[in-house]
Amino acid sequence: MSSSIIHIAIVEDDNEIRQTLQLIVDGSSGFACKHAFPDAESAITSIPDLPVDVVLMDIDLPGKSGIQATRELRRKCKSVDFIMLTVQSDDDSIFESLCAGASGYLLKDTNPAELLVHIKEVNDGGSPMSSQIARRIINSFRIIDNPLSERETEVLKLLSQGFNYKDVAEEVFLSPHTVKTHIKNIYSKLHVNNRAEAIYKAIKQKLI
Amino acid sequence: MSSSIIHIAIVEDDNEIRQTLQLIVDGSSGFACKHAFPDAESAITSIPDLPVDVVLMDIDLPGKSGIQATRELRRKCKSVDFIMLTVQSDDDSIFESLCAGASGYLLKDTNPAELLVHIKEVNDGGSPMSSQIARRIINSFRIIDNPLSERETEVLKLLSQGFNYKDVAEEVFLSPHTVKTHIKNIYSKLHVNNRAEAIYKAIKQKLI
DNA sequence: GTGACAATAGCTCCTTTGGGGTATTTTTTC
DNA sequence: GAAAAAATACCCCAAAGGAGCTATTGTCAC
Known part of the structure; x- marks a missing residue:
């Protein structure tokens, strides 16, 4: 009308x-x-x-x-x-x-x-x-609290775009080993043990 | 004050x-x-x-x-x-x-x-x-449109909780092969090729 | 009643991942 | 200026994941 x-x-x-x-x-x-x-x-x-x-x-x-x-x-x-x-x-x-x-x-x-x-x-x-x-x-938009460092957040964001170790490493000019270490630390900080759960939690907590 | x-x-x-x-x-x-x-x-x-x-x-x-x-x-x-x-x-x-x-x-x-x-x-x-x-x-709360079937959504939700093939299979009483097929179909529908990106997209589109 | 889709199940092959470590350097914080 | 946190880099190895296939059954619409 x-x-x-x-x-x-x-x-x-x-x-x-x-x-x-x-x-x-x-x-x-x-x-x-x-x-x-x-x-x-x-x-x-x-x-x-x-x-x-x-x-x-x-x-x-x-x-x-x-x-x-x-x-x-x-x-x-x-x-x-x-x-x-x-x-x-x-x-x-x-x-x-x-x-x-x-x-x-x-x-x-x-x-x-x-x-x-x-x-x-x-x-x-x-x-x-x-x-x-x-x-x-x-x-509901507020961030509760963010345990991740800047670098970790950056890496996690790239993971959420489907990047693998190697891709992320190239994107941020790091050794793939370092990327792996960051990811391990991310998992530990978010209390998860795989990528899927990490991304889920990170989004729900508005970290990425 | x-x-x-x-x-x-x-x-x-x-x-x-x-x-x-x-x-x-x-x-x-x-x-x-x-x-x-x-x-x-x-x-x-x-x-x-x-x-x-x-x-x-x-x-x-x-x-x-x-x-x-x-x-x-x-x-x-x-x-x-x-x-x-x-x-x-x-x-x-x-x-x-x-x-x-x-x-x-x-x-x-x-x-x-x-x-x-x-x-x-x-x-x-x-x-x-x-x-x-x-x-x-x-x-920003609106759901755009959901290409996933009920089963697929169910599987994707479990993946986002950190479940692997086997875990999902046991949870929904299916063969791991079937779970794998569902996941492949999910990837295809969401135009992604790994778990991380699938979960990211699904959340952003409010599918899970 | 045919075509489309969903749900189910299986196979092979190769890549990626995640857990277990260790270690150095830089930056931040108190 | 010491302690803590962050960022960097490397090793091994077993488990999980993803691509590419085929195939049967059931349901629903046109």
Whole structure:
């Protein structure tokens, strides 16, 4: 949809919240909300055929979760944006939602005026979230602590590109023996005993 | 610092912007800004000894970058929050800043009133960012597309834990030959030719 | 019902890897 | 200025890995 009115759909099991939300959104100028669903299943079957720009999705639904619904709907509706609107703010819910394709993540205590602003932001290509939610996401980027030396990190990065001893040695102008020593030290520092696990751990800890 | 006044430091090479920012922040009730630096080096030496709660950091500084300065200062000042305040909004700058330890990422066109709100948010444990910046971060969580079958994914996950052919075979009740075939197919699908690169690519593409 | 893909299993041959050592030099840190 | 950490280099050897093959079975879509 590219008209000036933003078309919203709501998926929320609590009747009162759903109806209140719909009234608020549909009653605001520039917004329309003609469709609201009490469960994931009905939303998944109906939304693909509706002219919807933004879906407000509750996570905790009876039966299929709002996260799963988002995952499935995104496959079919490439141009629809999803805002999770929920009471759950645990890390797992947040990251699963984002991986499922949600564009925004707001808590249910967001006030109506802000909610409308956020819907507009999503429609304009933004990703609104409360700054508390944002902090959790940002923290996931932080490096916990890096036991590797610069040289070791350099070697490990090359290994992750598929280089073998000899290739790495040539790349960094070292003897292959030295490269081997570095790798042994890397394994020892990361408490692993092969390349695969070293790379896995290094990435998970954001060392490379 | 835990007093009711939030103490700010500014690192910004443009004299006019730096002075204007300092005037705005220091002139607002609840905020104090007695320290402003034109480069990374002077900030790095001074800030650890100052009573600072939040640092506004420009990225593009002469000499050492604001990202590097953030990295170094965070090691010394565990309780200080950093907000990147910059014109650069490319993905690399954003992710490097977050990895370096920034808590917020705002563009320089943010208006003064909003800036103060955001400083407050950071100080309260939030992570303010424009919804455009947030979208980029969120997009980094998306799964692009998964060429691997379920079995292959399962095998690759085990490899990433450091399992060898035999271990994997025992774990999933298969012949080691079959495991080897799966691995070869994985390599072929991911266009790699060894374990290290396969795991690297798989993680980067969020396949495992 | 044919073609594509996934899952299974096997073979050979050669290269690479990782574990066990030892040892010197440079750089950093206290 | 001593101690610690990092970077450098080398040895042996058994185990693991990867390339290149073939082949059967089952499932799913068109």
